[in-house]
Amino acid sequence: MPSFDLQYARALDARDPLAKFRDEFAIDDADAIYMDGNSLGRLPKRAMARVREVVENEWGKRLVRGWGEGWMDAPARLGGKIAQLLGAQSAEVLVADSTSVNFYKLANAALDARPTRNQIVTETVNFPTDSYILQGIARTRGKTITYAAPQNDVAISMDAIVHAIEKNNCALVTLTHTAFKSGAVYDMRALTQAAHDAGALVLWDLSHSVGSIPLYLNDCNADLAVGCTYKYLNGGPGAPAFLYVRRDLQNELLNPIQGWFGQKNQFAMDFDYAPAQSITRFGVGTPPMLSLLAMETGVDLLLEAGMKNLRAKSIQQSEFLIALWEEWLKPFGVTLNSPRDANVRGSHVSLGHPDGLRIDRALIEEMNVIPDFRPPDNIRFGIAPIYTRYEDVHHAMERMRRVMQEQLYEKYPMERPTVT
Numbered sequence: 002m003p004s005f006d007l008q009y010a011r012a013l014d015a016r017d018p019l020a021k022f023r024d025e026f027a028i029d030d031a032d033a034i035y036m037d038g039n040s041l042g043r044l045p046k047r048a049m050a051r052v053r054e055v056v057e058n059e060w061g062k063r064l065v066r067g068w069g070e071g072w073m074d075a076p077a078r079l080g081g082k083i084a085q086l087l088g089a090q091s092a093e094v095l096v097a098d099s100t101s102v103n104f105y106k107l108a109n110a111a112l113d114a115r116p117t118r119n120q121i122v123t124e125t126v127n128f129p130t131d132s133y134i135l136q137g138i139a140r141t142r143g144k145t146i147t148y149a150a151p152q153n154d155v156a157i158s159m160d161a162i163v164h165a166i167e168k169n170n171c172a173l174v175t176l177t178h179t180a181f182k183s184g185a186v187y188d189m190r191a192l193t194q195a196a197h198d199a200g201a202l203v204l205w206d207l208s209h210s211v212g213s214i215p216l217y218l219n220d221c222n223a224d225l226a227v228g229c230t231y232k233y234l235n236g237g238p239g240a241p242a243f244l245y246v247r248r249d250l251q252n253e254l255l256n257p258i259q260g261w262f263g264q265k266n267q268f269a270m271d272f273d274y275a276p277a278q279s280i281t282r283f284g285v286g287t288p289p290m291l292s293l294l295a296m297e298t299g300v301d302l303l304l305e306a307g308m309k310n311l312r313a314k315s316i317q318q319s320e321f322l323i324a325l326w327e328e329w330l331k332p333f334g335v336t337l338n339s340p341r342d343a344n345v346r347g348s349h350v351s352l353g354h355p356d357g358l359r360i361d362r363a364l365i366e367e368m369n370v371i372p373d374f375r376p377p378d379n380i381r382f383g384i385a386p387i388y389t390r391y392e393d394v395h396h397a398m399e400r401m402r403r404v405m406q407e408q409l410y411e412k413y414p415m416e417r418p419t420v421t
């Protein structure tokens with residue numbers, strides 16, 4: 002049973018084996034409680050040094066020679082590092098494009114591999130970009146999307162998805178592994194098995210899973226996956242995304258965007274397209290090298306900290322947050338919009354209230370607490386155990402209690418600012 006005073010939180014920080022990693026991040030405002038959930042991770046100090054080095058020495062002095070001196074290899078090399086966070090082999094992961102574009106590529110590649118089948122199965126709480134891209138694909142290719150509906154935004158019914166899969170007609174099942182609103186996590190192994198039983202391929206969006214929970218793609222026999230690097234990997238705004246294709250599928254699937262970075266002998270400059278016999282075939286064009294190399298520093302930090310250690314701390318911090326919510330915020334009608342069971346919850350906790358948007362604004366503008374808001378009523382508190390302190394969790398809940406007690410949110414308008 003946790004105690005609710007600040008001393009308790011500080012004692013947990015004092016004996017936290019990961020506490021030293023906080024120093025690796027640029028934190029200019031010591032009072033700010035950064036718990037964005039987690040749309041943009043903090044800036045690693047190493048990224049500043051790395052970007053300076055790449056700009057001044059590599060770009061500045063080596064110019065075009067830089068491509069032969071490490072830039073060309075960087076997408077696959079970095080993919081190999083990210084693979085360690087995914088439970089995949091290094092030759093199965095490539096850094097390329099954005100999550101949206103990678104999702105488009107792999108969804109189409111999967112449909113091409115199942116040409117006689119017409120059904121795509123997903124769910125209604127999927128991340129918007131995934132839904133939009135699927136709707137476009139369904140329109141242009143004449144496919145049908147079946148949306149499995151969960152009972153509510155928290156509980157995801159695996160049965161509903163399994164039931165939606167039409168044997169002999171389903172080509173692709175695609176899901177956001179950790180739901181972006183509630184943080185609920187799907188059972189990857191069971192759903193992959195169910196899709197395979199029906200002859201379908203599965204595409205996982207790992208944007209809120211990578212760097213937040215340990216993943217076992219190979220172990221679950223996962224087919225395809227994509228994900229962001231600017232969230233829990235702390236890769237920086239707009240840092241390039243990654244894609245995973247299981248080894249035995251790589252030469253069977255085709256990239257629908259046949260760019261020269263997927264070509265077999267790229268610099269032979271042949272006239273006709275011949276895809277590389279490796280994960281490289283899922284590349285398209287010239288990668289954004291500054292962002293890509295800056296992102297590596299964030300990945301390195303997570304590998305040094307270790308996913309098991311990070312997960313253990315994330316669970317302990319989330320449980321602490323939930324205990325404080327129950328004691329301080331539940332009496333004000335604030336609901337827990339995330340699963341209560343840590344085993345099926347990612348690394349953020351969503352708290353709900355009809356005035357959620359205004360409470361979020363009061364927290365940001367008056368309390369120096371930065372969560373984020375996802376409609377209709379979710380205030381997401383992201384826990385990034387590599388830099389979040391128990392003390393931060395305590396301050397966040399304590400300051401939110403003040404917002405509720407003093408109804409500080411009442412003066413804010415109902416409408417939404419552009420980025421929440």
Ligand SMILES: *Cc1c(COP(=O)(O)O)cnc(C)c1O
Binds near residue numbers: 100101177
């Ligand atoms: C953040 C996020 C994205 C973002 O995709 P971009 O192409 O980087 O804009 C996609 N999917 C999920 C599940 C996300 O959480």
